[in-house]
Amino acid sequence: MFRDLTIDELLAVQAKGPHTFIDVRSPKEFNEATIPGSINIPVFNDEERAEIGTLYKQVGQEVAKDRGLEIFSQKLPDFIRAFKQIDTPMTVFCWRGGMRSKTAATVLDLMGIHTTRLAGGVRTFRQWVVHELEQEDFSPTFIVLNGYTGSGKTALLKMLADKGFPVLDFENLAGHRGSIFGQIGLEPSNQKKFDSLLVRELARLKQEPYVFIEGESRRIGKVSMPSFLFNKKETGVQLSVHLPVEERVKNILADYEPDKYPELFQEAFQIIKKRLHTPIAKQIEDDLAIGDFASVIKLLLENYYDSRYEHSGNQHTEIEYVHITANNLDDAFQQLLGVVERLELNK
Template identity: 65%
Template structure:
């Protein structure tokens, strides 16, 4: 017989041994937010869930339940087979620890596959996340990477992480690069998913003496950075990366790859066009229409992003500022490593 476990039990078990959490909600629910590291083996697809929900509201609970059993019975062999490939202990969960996770755990038990069921479901987990973030403190000192748009701050974070330095990549957690073009090629996360991922990352680095982070604003795409972390960032050691505009254009083009989605770039540009001096805006529009992204990006940097960045950094704590003047991103990384040795 399967066993109901509390969230605390689950978190402790995940610390002790490899343990797989399985979200049995629909794919769209899983995409919206889940327990980090979970896999999705849904009892119902989005369409099936919608059908059952309609029957529940418009006909009756009994009719909806009967239809749900019909749908699930037809997919049982495939459902069970997916669990057979999991080689660790496991816990299934749904939204409130209700029928979907109960059905999944019961069927698995009948097939000789043991799985715990999370009591209270992901709703309990979300309540825990909110409570933890409300009382959170961030212990490490922060090295904050700043610079004009295209200065390779995210690239530097990735290089640092690869070399074993502690890093929190807020843009990655948000699924957004922070600018009006920031979601192109990405899938922006909502606040619930961001919060879960952020707390998970904080737990990994909170005992380190320092952490690298990018100098983000309070809002990144759809999400807000929590005050305890934002305030810590504002008071951290501010490192400013300066690269030639040509190098920055190259970094942006490599990152965004605008040729794969030119229409999205044009749509994003239209949102800021009125903020740019008309003759320059017309030049940018012509460049975009001609797929001359090199020229369009260069004009956007010089006439839109750079002036805005200068304004936003005038009130920084200048006594903490450290400047890295480099010709390439590799040069900047080398100087960054030498710089942190002095702390």
């Protein structure tokens, strides 16, 4: 017989070694929010879940259960086969630790496949995430990378991480680059997914003396950074990266790859078009039409993004910045390493 685990027991099991979490809810539910690192082996797909839900509301529980059993019995061989591919201890869960995870765990047990089940399901996990963030417990100092759009801040974070430095990439967790064009080519997170990923990252980094982050606004795409982390960012060590506009254009082209999503860039531009002088907006539209994205980006930097960044900076004139003025991204990274060394020597 399978055993139910509390959230604390589940975290303890996870810490001991490889462990696979299996979300047996529908793909749509899984994509909206799940336990980070989980895989999806659904009892019902999205259409089947909708059908059963309709029967439950309009006809009754017993009819819905009978239809659910009929659907699940037909896919049972494939369901079992998917679990047989997993070679680690495993835990199944659904939304509330209800019928779907109980059915999955029971059938697996009958087939000789051992699994545990998360009591309370994703709802319990979400409550735990909210509680963890409410503790506002994160002691490392933030070293904050600031700079105009295209200054390579995200690339610098990746280069730091590759060198083994502690990095917290809010944009990666949010699935958004923090601009009007920020979600193009990415899969934006909702708040639940962002919070779950964030809690995992905070736990990973909590023993570090400092952590590198990017100078984000509190809202990143569809999600918001917790207030205590935003305030911590505001009082962290502030670095400001300066690159020539030509280098910034190159960085944006490499990061956003606008030639892959020309229609999406045209759609996004319509959101800010009215904020630009008419001749500039017309030139950008013409350049978008012929695919001259380098010109588009340069015009947007010079006529929109740079002025917005300067306005934001003027609101924080009391902040002292360590300035890094570089020729390109590699030069900026080497200077950044020098700044880190000096900061550590002064500790």
